[in-house]
Amino acid sequence: MGSVDLYEYFQLLQQLKLYSNVPKDLIYSLQSYTGLVYTSELQNRFSEPMPWIGIYITLASLFCILTMVADLLHGLRNRKLWFPCKYFTLNAASLSVIAVAMKLPMDLNNSMPGDVDQAAKLGSMGFMCSMLSNLLPALATLDSTELVTNIIGLGVLLITLVVNVCIQIKTGVVSNTNVQYWFGVDYYSYKVNSYTQPIAILYVAMLLMLLIIHASSALAIVRSKQILEMKYQAAHETALKAQELQQPGELIVDKIKQHVSNYWIMAATGNPQFFIACSTTSCASGIISAISTLLHVIIILFTVGSLWDFKSDYKWSALVILITQFIGSVVGTMAPLSRCFAALSFKLSIKWIWNNMKSVFNAFGIVVIKEPEQQQTNKIPRHCVLQLQEDTELAERTLERISNSFERLIKKAEKQQPYNLMKLLEGSTGFRNAGKFDSRHVPSLLLEEPLSCWSLPLVTLTTLAISLPNIQKARIDSLLSGVSEGMVYVTTVEENLTATDDHVIIQKAAQTLWLEVEVYQKWLGNKLRKADPQVNTGGQIIMWFRDTAKNMITGQESTDTRGQNENSKFWSISGTSMHRITETILFSHHTRIDKVTDEELFEQVSSMITQILFACLANLPQVIAVKCHSSTIEEREASVYAAAQLLGETMQIINTLQDRELQA
Template sequence: MGSNNLTDYIDIIRQLKLHTNASDDLINRLKNYALLVHRSDKEDRFSEPMPWIGNYIAFASLLCILAMVADLLHGFRTKKLWFPCKYFTFNAAFFTVVDVAMKLPMDLSTSMPGYVDQAAKLGSMCFMCVMMSNVLPALATMDNKDLIANIIALGIQVITLVGNVCIQIKTGVIPSTENRYYLSHAYDYTSPLSYDALGGYDPTTRVIKPIAIIYVAMLSILLIIHACSSLAILKSKQILESKYQAARETELKDQELQQQGRSTVDQLKQHVRKYWIMAATGDPQFLTACSVTSCASGVISAISTILHVILTLFVIRSGWEGESDYKWSVLVIFITQLIGSLLGTIAPLSRCFAILSFKLSMKWIWNNMKIFNVESYWTQTLSDLKESSIPFPSCSRIFKIFFQNIKVLVLGLCMVFQKTSVVACKLIDIIPHFIVICIVCCSCCYKWLKSMLANAFGIVLARNPEQRETNENFSRYVLQLQDDMELAEGTLKRISNSFDHLIKKAEKQQPYHLLKLLEESTTSEGDERFYKIHHVRPLVVEEPLICWSLSLVTLTSIAISLTNIQTNLVDRLVRGLNEGIVYVRHVEESLHTTDDHVSIQKAAKSLWVEVEVYHNWLGNKLRKHAPQVNTAGQILQWLSDTAKSMVTEVEITNMGGQNDNSKHRIICSNSMYRLTETILLYYHADIDQVSQEGLFAKLSSLIAEILAACLTNLPHVIAMKCHSNEIEKREASVYDGAQLLGETTQIINTLQDRELPI
């Protein structure tokens, strides 16, 4: 294949010279084209891997589609019809995958002569428009530094893409189908080369270039929308943060005045519900998704997809055969990105009409319909930069005046451009807002008619005054960017119902085995005994800190090492502690946050995996001792000696310095030594009379008491989880607190009469 074309060409020249009267000049001129034929052969060989590169592009596009569909399903599952960005968001993977998916329009030189080739190239641009519309709310999930970095990266990516497409339009790569019939007619000397023969009046050819120009304009507008949204997000977060702090102060005052007769669980539910409402309404993603820029991007996404569908209809009529170097893979790319554009349009378009599902008031809609009313938070960031002073190095006063004037001029122009962009977005939003107003008016008319007919026939419509009163009490915790924005009662009810749904779902996941284990704790002395059990001098110089999880894991290791105990009793203890250790970690991670505490908690976490799964303690089999080790006292002494020797071994091995693994082994060994020695001292001379069954019962009771003492901190931990200093993580933090509350309702009710540990 590689050199056949050149060989055939030389053979044709040789035959032409032998059997015709062709002049030597003509033969020499034909020989000069042999190099071009040779280069063409090599290019054919170089382009052999192109179909596999096309599959790579399709695979990258598929990854983007899966992420967008995952966000779509997440929105439906959580009943957030504004579809927050959880999986498809700005990060290094996003930019890498999008770069691969956009290879066709970024390719400046590869000829795309077929209709499906050109459609695939334009389809990639449509797919980019859809992806940009989907990812817009993700801007609100980042802090200021990451936001600026990612918007710059997106700008570079989009500007490069737009620039490359413009070059291809100028050079004729888009559309390259105009000359596709030229070669087929060039050797037909009887047929004139009319404009029709060149494909100039082919309808598919005529739509390619205009659609490409429209996509270039759409990508540029979407980039402007992302930049405008970023500037608004920077100020919006500050406004939401100040209102969150004010609402939190209100909640703290309400807590002080709260009635004392209510149960702890009821108080916690009301407390978490208030933070739930603050987090839901103050979520920057929510406000970004409901903004005019998001609505405009949804309209642009829908228009781009419609154009792509129209182009697809032309391609179906003209033929599906790919004629570029990508061959059959270009059809795979085209179909994949077409499906992605259709599915990806759902979320941005739904955000345009999300106001319907939120049932926001007509007043809110009317405020957004004020075309030339640009809210202050859109331009406040630029205004602050304009008024701020920039530290200059030591230079002349004239230079400072010049630089300051330039800064004021540039930022002033940026503010005008920002206002113009917002007004343009509001103009784009007229159509979806008009549809919203019509539907809301119809809904109001339906309710009015229903009420009138009910009054006429004496029918009493069911109302829930208690629910209305509850909503009014919680309306103080609704966060909005503007004071004149009013969140409808239906929206607040929906948010509150989502909290109730989560609590009910979590309450079905009560830790059964942990509750059974806690029943063995009949006293409230667990915390006192927990502290008393550490009076044995440690093996290391530093006095170790108290850690519930490490002591629980160590005591369970001792219980497992008792060989005469039935396996089902050991398994029941392990299952109970396995459920309890999860909540113990919640308590420790919230209350004990120093580096030393964290190091001990990590040691306990890694040790528990070994104990639970393998019934090992630092590589030692707990239920297989030396033959002479068979009594409770001998087992305790064996564990104590093993821990002591392990500390000595680790210290000798790591005399030059300790790594994390050796530190963890010392921490675990020290805990085992202190606990076993404490138990031996407790029984003293009577240790030989203690049966393994009796020691196991004592250990189980002590484990239950320590668990109970630790878990009495759960209400305080849940309250702490509701508040987060980072606005981007606030909703997730409240969600974790609500989930923890639902799962531990029975535990809190069981332990609420116990005194909190000091």
């Protein structure tokens, strides 16, 4: 299109040359503008994608807004009014997205003559202030290396932004007041643009203050984590000693619950994000965010009368950016302001108020001896409350709120108890004979004896149970549902108690085999219940599995059945488990296997399954205690949350296990 306009310009020059009354100097002068016309046409062609770049900026801004909204909803749902950063965090990806969202104030060359263009450029800086205030608690989630790296990256981004805006203030890109005024723009437009430069300077000052706050907070976080870690280890030792004083037979759900509750308090009060949210720097950033949003509102009010005044290369996308980032500024300010008010409520305890009143009284020479008694509204052990400063205690209502959040999680988890698993365990007599599924009289077919575990024999026995003929489908489905729920907890127990490399290999083999059995109703490629047309009875099925497993181990099976070399270890582990279990079942019946009914075999295999489940799930209290304690401070709260969730789901199972132990 641009080349056509240039062509028409040449045609016009040629026509002028035909007229004798046109001065040649004028024609030569018009020819000298050919380069300018060509440059202008190129510039128009190059600026055609700019509105789509504006949409790209909008999408990046929307991503930041949605993650901030997700943090708001997460805080409200969990009643954490200090709104921890779970989704809007500081990392390389988020810094890249933020850099894209800041494209307008970073742009040095494109002029922004329209009111909307100027408002969008300034509004981006206000949006940046809101995002920085939201990102402050996210610093506490980073370890030392990540903290240094990301603070440097954030500092480079902010300094570049500030320098670019200062350059634009100097060159007039931010404010085109003089140019517009001399070209006859109305007074209202002049008034709007006259405020852009002071507001830009205020935004630059606020961005620099936020950078200083983030840098100082990063230094404070490193030291604060060390202090909190020392106090946590001391509280952890106290909790371990208290647990050792308990008798082994007295480990009941109430004591486990109290143990988890103590670690819940330790993790909540020792959360570095919680410390940042209660700090004065968080309050300062919240105030700055509120001021920046107020400036953004002022900009919007001055721009309402000229919402269609966009004259830059971004065209209509400048208005979209302005509206989107204004919404982001408002949304982004809600969390920092809430942290300001929440920080006061967290620290306004009776003792804190009394200590400050005593300071005032002492200043006037009034001696105060008796201190008011604090009513202990909860039974939270004080050694579980981790505080950076000993003279400042959290308010009782704050501790109550933390304790109540634990109770709510337990009650919510209780509604998710594995009912099929509990129904399966009801008919069991316990786990006194749990080892009978693997007889030591069965010779091993491997040079190296595989390690024992719970998940692999559980999957193997379930495979045998659902393969037996003449069993009602409802009973098989009930067994399969119970084992399916039990496998979740069996895997959790093994991951926390037997996490060696050799055990992990067996556990992965069991998980792969279970997926094949549960979903595809197959065992190592063989369709269950249709193993061989000539296999009709339960005893014959047991022998078929034994012979097939033996052939797999000894290598007598064809290479097509055995599979690729990388799967040979998986086949060997699975085949060994099947061979030992089937040999054990056959050995228990000696030569009577043909006379044993399918119902009797199903009951025997089901009993072995429940005994294994009981033996494994008896370790749940130990697993819960292990999950309460995490070595890294950043992951501690999530680990305790998982322990509380596991406790709530398995409380009835633990009670059943203890009842069976007492009966034994």
